[in-house]
Amino acid sequence: MARMLLECSLSDKLCVIQEKQYEVIIVPALLVGAFLIILAVILWLFIRGQRTQQQCPGPRGVAPALPLRSLSREAAGHGGEVFVPLEETSMESFLQASAPSLAKLQVPREQLSEVLEQIHNGTCGVIYRANMNTGDPAKSKSVVLKTLKEPAGLHEVQDFIGRIQFYQHLGKHKNLVQLEGCCTESLPLYMVLEDVAQGDLLSFLWTCRRDVMTMDGLLYDLTEKQIYHIGKQVLLALEFLQDKHLFHGDVAARNILIQSDLTAKLCGLGLAYEVHARGAISPARAIPLKWLAPERLLLRPAGIRGDIWSFGILLYEMVTLGAPPYPEVPPTSILQYLQRRKIMKRPSSCTHIMYNIMKSCWRWNEDGRPLPRELRLRLEASLKSADDKAVLQVPELVVPELYAAVAGINVESLSFSYSIL
Structure with missing residues (x-):
């Protein structure tokens, strides 16, 4: 059909060259177009990722905090959401947000001045046996002091505070080890627990x-x-x-x-x-x-x-x-x-x-x-x-x-x- 449109004979070499010029022009044009489309998509994805990072800043090297929630609706009915939301981006603001719920548990640090012995050096921190002074020397008692290792990231601090709040939500029972108090208004963080000196x-x-x-x-x-x-x-x-x-x-x-x-x-x-x-x-x-x-x-x-x-x-x-x-x-x-x-x-x-x-x-x-x-x-x-x-x-x-x-x-x-x- 192309030969007929060009009015060429079968022995005309110029006709063959003219016939092929459509492929020589169209194929490279398609390849260049595909390349430009792919390049545009890559640039769009890169710009989108940059905007996402700017909108959601967070501390590097710290795992994202998991949202704390009750196990079931029934659990919420027995105390509701007792945990502080973990949207805080700084450690100081998080500790300030959790302070009101833990106010009744705070123990002055000077009352925990005497450390008797180190019980265990765990992955989360060192556990000590210490004396807690109550103002009356006759009422001084031995307690277990669980510390959060330093330096600690925001996620570790959130988890430590969450465990204290869980104990607070749980309440007291004579056959569970009791939470005596905490020191969480500033670093380092302490959890004060009942001492059962006879051991496991x-x-x-x-x-x-x-x-x-x-x-x-x-x-x-x-x-x-x-x-x-x-x-x-x-x-x-x-x-x-x-x-x-x-x-x-x-x-x-x-x-x-x-x-x-x-x-x-x-x-x-x-x-x-x-x-x-x-x-x-x-x-x-x-x-x-x-x-x-x-x-x-x-x-x-x-x-x-x-x-x-x-x-x-x-x-x-x-x-x-x-x-x-x-x-x-x-x-x-x-x-x-x-x-x-x-x-x-x-x-x-x-x-x-x-x-x-x-x-x-x-x-x-x-x-x-x-x-x-x-x-x-x-x-x-x-x-x-x-x-x-x-x-x-x-x-x-x-x-x-x-x-x-x-x-x-x-x-x-x-x-x-x-x-x-």
Whole structure:
């Protein structure tokens, strides 16, 4: 057709050149046009990104703060939004915004002048045992002082204040470690907590293996009846958390503090805070696998009945005087072990009544496990007929490194007795 329009013959070379000139002009023009379009898009995206950064400034090197919210509408009904909004862009303005809600908790720093000992050097800060002066020397008391390490970014300060506010929202219970006060009007930040000088239950159980009867006023002869007594108090704390629409998430002997009269106080409420504040457990938080319920191992939503599974492990810890659970199973194989519907065998020092209680806690289907109140009533009934004469005895002493390897926990976490928040 082109040849006909140009009135060329087949032997005319000039006609062929004229025929090809359309391709020589059009194709480069299309390529240049496409290049200009792509260049314009790149420039537009770059300018848009610059405008976004100018509108939303923030401190470099600090993770964006997660919005703090209640776990559910029911939780909001039991205290509402107790947290300070985290839109603040400077540390000073954030501390000023949080000051009114914490005014009643403020402790003058001069009252915390005497530090008795360092308990633990954690990732968030150092934990000390200190004296708190109340103005009356006779009423001076030992407290635990949790500090926030310096230098701390805005996100770390927000998280630290959030944990104090969570304790304030939670309220007091005789079987939970109590918040005594705080120092948050300026840096450095302190959280002042109740001191339970006798230490954690796991260390107490290990001491019970030694050939001692009393030490520092604490009786180290543990009986079946005392196990029920301690277990009942832990369940009272779990009932309290359940009423607040919370759960603990890490019930274990290492997270229970014991007083000289065998009063038990549940501590280690970091998981409860995370769920209450953010609606989920932080993926960075590592919980020893052997204490977790199957649904937790399968990464399903956690709840109070997961704590009941862990409570069964706690009973095993107490009746064996601090033995690691599933001693024959590697920590990484615990899920496969439980999927075969296997549970721990009855220890020789465990009665059939107590073992039946453990088995009720270890039902695979969480809906089949008892709730804290139901289980507490069961323990109270068993307490009436429990043996209060026969002392539990385990002749082998514990080697912490071996225990940590079998239990699947970090041996460094066994070097202190305070794991609060």
